[in-house]
Structure formats: C-alpha cells, structure tokens
C-alpha cells in the first residue's frame with residue numbers, strides 16, 4: 031500500500047491505496063471526481079488529461095504514488111465558482127463538444143497548449159498539438175476553432191491583467 | 195416563432211455539465227456495496243471449451259464469485275436474437291443460430307466471453323480473471339468470408355454452408371434485359387472495409403437488484419433503453435418489464451454500437467441478483483475493439499448499363515456481407531433493406547437488381563454503424579459513376595447531371611419513394627463552394643510542386659427518419675419504429691418534454707427545447723428535456739438512423755399541437771372569446787384584433803387551479819403523442835473532395851472538402867454543422883485510415899489505438915459546408931435528419947479524388963500511403979509496358 035498526499039483542485043487529500051493505483055483511478059474511485067474519463071488502455075486517447083503542477087498529463091499513465099505531493103487540477107477545478115475558464119466558454123460557444131466524453135481531456139489539453147504557445151496559435155499548430163486526444167464526435171473542426179478562440183481570449187486576458 | 199425557436203443558432207443547454215466535468219455516464223455511477231465484474235474472454239477465434247477451472251480464481255483476494263455460461267443458461271436466461279426476420283429468395287427464413295450470453299461449449303470469435311469474475315475491486319477482478327483456467331481445443335477459423343462455403347462451419351446444423359440468407363431485391367429478368375440492350379456496361383469489384391465503431395466512452399453496465407421488490411435497475415450505455423428493456427424482458431428472460439428499469443444516462447457516443455443488447459449487461463443483471471450486491475462492468479478499450487458490433491465489411495461485384503447517350507438503363511449488384519459469428523440485433527436489416535433500397539442513388543434508373551448473401555464467419559458480430567447499409571450503397575453507386583465517367587471521357591459532373599432525378603415524388607425500382615429535393619441545385623452549390631472554376635489553376639500549382647492533385651465527387655441520398663411501422667413490419671422488423679413524446683406544462687409555465695429518443699451527442703436538450711420555444715415563445719431555459727429512463731419516459735424506440743428529429747421531433751410537435759389547442763380553448767374561455775381567434779405571440783395568448791391578452795404562465799396556472807375551466811375540460815396541461823411517420827425521409831447532398839498526393843510516399847492530404855446537404859428544415863444550424871463535421875470525419879477515416887484486420891487464424895490485429903488508425907485532428911481539414919433547405923412534406927417539422935450524411939457521402943468522394951489524382955480506378959479503402967504508392971507504381975508499370 032502507498033500513502034498518497036495530493037492537493038486536488040485546492041483540496042488536500044491523503045489516501046492509502048494499493049501501490050499500483052493509477053492517478054485516474056484514485057481521482058475517480060477514491061475522491062469521486064468522475065469528470066476525468068477513461069477512454070483507452072494504451073494512453074492514447076487523452077480523455078483522462080489533468081494538470082499536474084501546471085502541466086497536462088494523462089492521468090492513466092502515472093501511478094498515484096508517483097505524483098504524491100503534487101498539485102493536481104481536474105476539469106472540476108478549472109472554473110472559478112460560476113465563472114467558467116475561457117477554454118470552457120469557448121468550447122460551448124463554438125460547439126466543440128457533442129457527447130462530451132472526450133471534452134474534459136480536450137479542455138485540459140487545450141489550456142496546456144495555449145500555455146505552451148505564448149506566441150499564439152494557428153490552425154496547423156493546434157491540430158498537431160491535439161495528436162494525443164481523440165474525439166469521435168466532432169471531427170475536430172469546432173474543437174480547433176474553440177481552442178483558437180480561447181487562446182485569443184486568454185492572451186487578451188493576460189495583457190489586460192498585465193496592464194492593470 | 196421566438197428568438198430561440200426553429201432555425202436559431204443557440205448554444206447548447208447540455209454543455210454546462212460536460213465542460214465542467216459534471217456529466218453522469220454509466221461508469222460514473224457508484225452504488226453502495228458495489229462490486230466489479232471482469233470477463234474472461236476467448237483468445238481463440240474458434241475452439242471447443244473442454245474445461246474451466248475456477249478454483250484458483252475463487253481463492254484470490256477480494257473475489258466474490260465466478261459465473262460461467264452454464265449458470266446463466268441454467269437460470270433460463272438467453273438467447274440473444276436478431277429482431278428483423280428476412281427470407282432467402284427461395285422463401286426460406288434466415289438461419290439464425292443460437293447466441294448464448296456465454297456459450298459454455300464453443301467460442302466463435304476472439305473476445306467472446308467465457309466466464310465472469312466478480313470481486314471487490316476491478317483490479318482484484320482482473321487478477322482473478324487471469325487465474326481462471328480454461329482449456330480449449332482449437333479449431334480452424336473462417337475469416338476469408340468471400341469463400342464462406344469452403345468452411346470451416348461456424349454453426350453446424352444451422353448453416354452448414356455458412357450462408358445465413360441468400361436475399362434479393364428488384365426484378366432480375368428486367369434488369370438482365372436492360373443489360374442485353376445496353377450500349378455500354380461498366381463493371382467493378384468493390385470492397386467496403388470493416389470498421390470498429392469506437393465511441394469514446396466504452397460500453398458499461400451497472401446492475402442493482404432489490405430483493406425485497408424483486409426489481410432490477412440497470413444503468414447502461416444504450417442508445418435505446420426501452421428497446422433494451424423490451425428485449426431483455428420479452429426474449430432474454432432477465433426480468434419482466436415492470437420489474438426492470440433501464441437507465442441510459444449520459445452516453446459518450448454510440449454510432450450504432452450502443453443500439454444492441456450485449457451479453458455483458460445481461461450477465462451483469464444476473465450477477466447482481468446472484469451475489470446480492472450491485473455489479474459494475476466497464477469495458478476497457480481492447481474489449482471494445484473485440485466486442486462492440488463492427489460495421490460494414492462487404493465484398494461486391496457491380497455492373498451498370500448505359501444507353502448510347504450515357505443514361506443508366508440497368509444496375510446489377512452482387513454483395514457478400516459478413517455478419518460475424520452471431521446475428522446481432524439488427525444485423526439482417528443493415529446489408530439488405532438499409533442497403534439495396536438505396537442503390538438508385540440520386541439517379542433515374544429503371545431496372546435494379548441486388549443479390550446479397552449474408553454469411554457467418556469467426557469474427558465479432560457485425561451490425562449497423564453510422565449510416566448502416568447506406569454508406570455501402572453510396573460507395574458502390576458513386577464509385578461506379580466516377581469510373582463510368584472516366585471510361586466515357588465525360589466529366590463526372592456531366593454524367594451525374596444527365597442522370598439526376600428531377601421530378602418528385604420519385605418511385606425507385608427498389609422500394610423507396612423519394613420526397614422532393616434538388617439534386618442539380620446541390621451540385622451547383624457544391625461546385626460554387628469549392629470554386630470548381632479555379633480547380634485547374636490549383637492543380638497546375640500542385641504539379642509545379644511535384645504533387646498529384648485530384649478532385650472527387652459524391653452525390654449521395656439516404657433514407658432515414660426510421661421508420662413507418664407498417665412498412666418495416668411488412669419487411670420483417672420485429673418492432674414498430676414510431677416515437678412518443680409527452681409534454682408536461684407546469685403551473686408556472688415551464689415545460690418538461692419526455693422523449694423516447696436518446697441523446698448521446700445529438701443535442702436534443704437544446705434542439706427539442708427550441709421546438710417548444712418556437713411554439714409558445716418560452717425561453718429554452720424554461721424547457722427541460724428528459725430521456726433515457728424507462729421509469730420516467732412512457733416508451734420509445736431510441737436514437738439511430740437519423741430518426742430523432744424527423745420521428746422524435748415530430749412526436750413532440752404533435753403533442754405540442756394538443757397542448758396548444760387546450761391552452762387556446764382555456765384562454766378563449768377566460769377572455770370570453772372564440773378559440774379560433776386566439777393567437778400565441780411572444781409568450782402571450784392574444785385575442786386577434788383586440789388588446790385582450792393573457793401571459794402564457796397565467797393560462798398555465800389557470801389550467802391547474804381549475805377554478806374556471808370551460809365546460810367539460812379536465813384540469814392540468816399535459817399531453818402525449820405517439821407519432822408514426824408516413825414515409826422515410828431522404829436527405830441528400832453533393833460532397834466534393836480535393837486531395838494532394840505525394841507520388842514519392844503515397845501520402846494523401848485532403849486540401850479541400852465541401853459538403854452541401856439538403857436536410858430539410860434546420861432546427862439549429864450550429865448543431866447540424868457539428869453532426870456533419872463528425873460524420874465527415876468518420877467517412878474520411880474509413881477512406882484513409884480505418885480498417886479492422888483479422889489474420890487467417892481469426893486473431894484481431896487491430897485491437898488498440900496503436901493498431902487501429904483513428905482520425906486525429908491533424909489527419910483532417912476544416913470543412914466547407916452549405917445547405918439547401920427543402921422542406922420535407924412527410925412530417926410536420928419538415929425535417930429530414932442529418933446524423934449520418936457525412937459518414938455516408940464522404941468515402942467515395944475521397945477515393946474518387948485520389949484515383950483521379952493517381953490515374954487508376956483500382957484502389958481499396960483505407961487508402962493508406964502504402965496502397966496509394968503501390969497503385970501509383972502499378973500505373974507506371976502499365977505505362978512502361980505499353
């Protein structure tokens with residue numbers, strides 16, 4: 031058994047779980063955060079993407095014990111109360127989701143892509159960056175649009191904040 | 195009409211929960227005392243089970259029980275059935291073999307369940323499943339289904355030649371006569387590749403048995419929870435309908451694969467009762483690849499006859515359709531009544547004859563997958579048209595235009611009676627949208643860079659809005675395909691709509707609310723849509739075949755008619771006017787030509803206070819409708835695809851893709867465009883990337899995302915869409931349905947474009963770089979030999 035201490039969406043968590051417990055299993059089965067989904071068994075679909083210490087990580091690829099001490103943000107922790115993150119807003123505005131199953135992973139990855147490209151994003155870059163996230167419903171057209179729009183919104187937000 | 199009514203591009207009501215992680219999918223259901231189930235599955239495509247030893251597994255930590263096929267059989271549960279009976283041309287019924295929940299004696303495809311392990315946690319169940327010792331006596335397997343008669347036999351005694359049904363449609367003698375008098379005949383061998391659906395949410399089931407009430411609740415990933423309950427009750431003996439509640443909560447995509455009732459959810463219900471605890475089973479992706487019903491898999495020989503003026507005079511099609519090891523729920527209908535009935539395409543063809551041989555093989559069962567039969571028909575028709583045009587030296591646009599149907603309604607020789615559309619108009623708009631006039635310049639530019647550029651067309655038609663009950667009944671369907679709706683208007687004027695359709699991405703919570711808003715002027719936020727629970731919704735046939743809008747939406751429309759009539763009668767009574775003079779506008783009921791009016795919610799409240807109702811009117815404001823369509827609907831469109839092929843590597847890039855559709859009246863353009871995008875991605879996926887591969891022993895070689903190429907963001911272009919909105923006269927909403935069009939129309943457009951670029955018609959799907967490169971080499975060898 032492994033003792034795992036994490037901060038998840040700002041809340042301190044301490045759990046004792048079998049050594050082999052994956053982070054995604056801990057999030058879903060132990061903490062009840064079911065927004066993080068499991069879509070494959072080969073770490074290729076991205077439905078399980080969360081942020082660990084600010085970086086997008088597929089939570090099915092890491093053991094919970096491996097990331098003990100880390101700060102984890104899941105889809106449930108992205109909005110500030112009723113104020114949605116610009117990436118969430120953009121997915122809704124641009125119809126970047128249908129069944130919603132890939133969506134939490136797409137949104138968490140989308141935020142990460144924008145963070146890693148302060149220079150801005152074009153369509154080709156967004157499409158390349160999404161290679162680890164599969165969606166079967168949308169044909170990606172509107173996901174790409176949503177991430178592009180959120181990138182603009184987020185960067186104008188930063189400029190605004192910097193100017194304040 | 196209201197700002198959020200029919201035609202409005204409003205954002206989706208359901209999105210809030212999905213973008214915040216608050217969706218509730220089946221695997222998100224956690225019951226107290228819940229146990230986990232994992233299946234032991236066959237590693238062989240064909241084997242006799244000689245023994246199963248569960249003793250070691252039962253000793254493993256956390257193990258509660260191990261269930262075998264015999265246990266389920268002894269409980270009287272099973273067999274699974276195909277619910278659509280068809281006949282061979284000699285009148286004999288299709289040969290449906292027994293389909294056990296878990297066959298205790300023989301396995302017939304890789305992944306077939308053999309035992310079910312129940313443990314405290316999933317990890318413990320996985321470990322214990324590995325400790326179940328199954329001895330198999332391996333047998334040779336049939337995967338080369340084109341040679342089905344050569345064996346080995348999948349179901350001895352039922353179908354000794356592996357032929358389920360030798361089915362036909364159309365007039366063979368008349369078609370042969372048309373060929374005899376034809377000026378040109380074009381022939382092709384066409385293969386429609388086998389696909390694995392891959393909804394992103396794997397199938398899942400949570401079963402809860404209440405001993406005191408002898409009642410089972412099943413949460414499951416279903417596109418049609420009422421059908422699931424009906425079949426599990428009436429045929430599989432799981433529980434009588436009033437003792438079985440089926441809930442399909444949020445479902446993460448279906449594409450057909452979640453229509454069927456599978457062995458796992460039946461076993462879960464049995465297990466929950468047996469162990470006395472709730473049981474959860476969720477497929478991992480490998481199980482999804484092995485056990486979700488696959489799609490397509492046709493081998494076809496087709497020939498088309500033309501007169502001297504290049505008008506089609508006859509069309510003859512011979513198809514072998516692989517149904518896999520067992521007949522899945524609607525497997526007989528997909529390659530027959532959903533396929534051959536669409537072989538007329540958008541064209542005036544006087545004589546059509548189709549023969550379809552449905553065969554068994556030692557592979558996963560095959561059933562309807564997005565488009566179901568219609569993509570296969572469209573692929574045959576549209577590849578023939580392009581190939582014929584090339585052989586005649588005509589432009590593919592011209593050949594199509596020569597043969598387009600212009601007058602409606604149009605009766606084809608293969609059962610369908612087309613409602614109005616405008617095939618020339620769709621072609622015109624598609625040509626304009628892709629800037630067809632600029633194509634030669636674009637091609638020249640590609641050539642300057644050493645790239646091969648090609649353009650390909652696809653003018654599809656499909657039959658959806660499935661379906662008129664009497665018509666499908668006469669063709670063998672075991673159910674009626676009407677839909678029901680219930681409208682509950684609350685005393686404060688908010689509205690609840692209960693529908694028997696199911697949304698697993700289709701946006702019903704928004705578009706159905708728009709239909710209500712359109713009628714009464716209430717904001718869509720004041721309308722909630724309930725679906726997916728047999729305890730809440732009276733009944734319904736679910737969602738597939740692009741039926742939710744045309745059939746489910748029309749049921750809502752009809753129920754709204756009744757609500758409107760009652761509300762108007764009450765308003766007229768309250769305002770001492772004639773019901774015929776009441777108009778509903780901006781959420782108010784007005785007496786025409788006066789300034790008398792009542793707000794919508796005032797009338798609703800009056801219906802419930804019942805202090806002052808007209809003579810004989812019952813209190814309340816709640817109405818129900820069961821709507822049975824009078825015809826299929828016929829969405830149609832023209833897709834044009836432009837590709838660039840690198841002759842050095844065979845890599846194809848789609849540089850331009852245009853889809854122009856006629857879906858009838860559009861309720862929410864944003865949602866419709868999203869449906870088209872998704873369908874196109876699946877169609878392009880079939881054309882370029884996806885292919886299910888079995889080896890000669892029946893091993894599934896494509897059982898993970900490392901081996902089965904799913905379309906990813908950088909495989910696809912952005913799409914150029916447009917539409918014509920030609921009202922459908924057969925339903926009150928005027929809608930035609932849009933869910934499958936992209937998957938139906940895209941594959942031939944892509945392949946026609948590639949074959950145009952590389953200069954040969956011989957190319958199979960998926961057109962991988964290797965295949966394209968080899969095809970290019972073959973044209974060069976051919977040229978060198980000349």
Ligand code: FES
Nearest residue numbers: 073074075076090
């Ligand atoms: S579940 Fe983690 S990548 Fe698919």
Ligand code: FES
Nearest residue numbers: 128132165166167
């Ligand atoms: S929205 Fe369904 S998988 Fe992406």
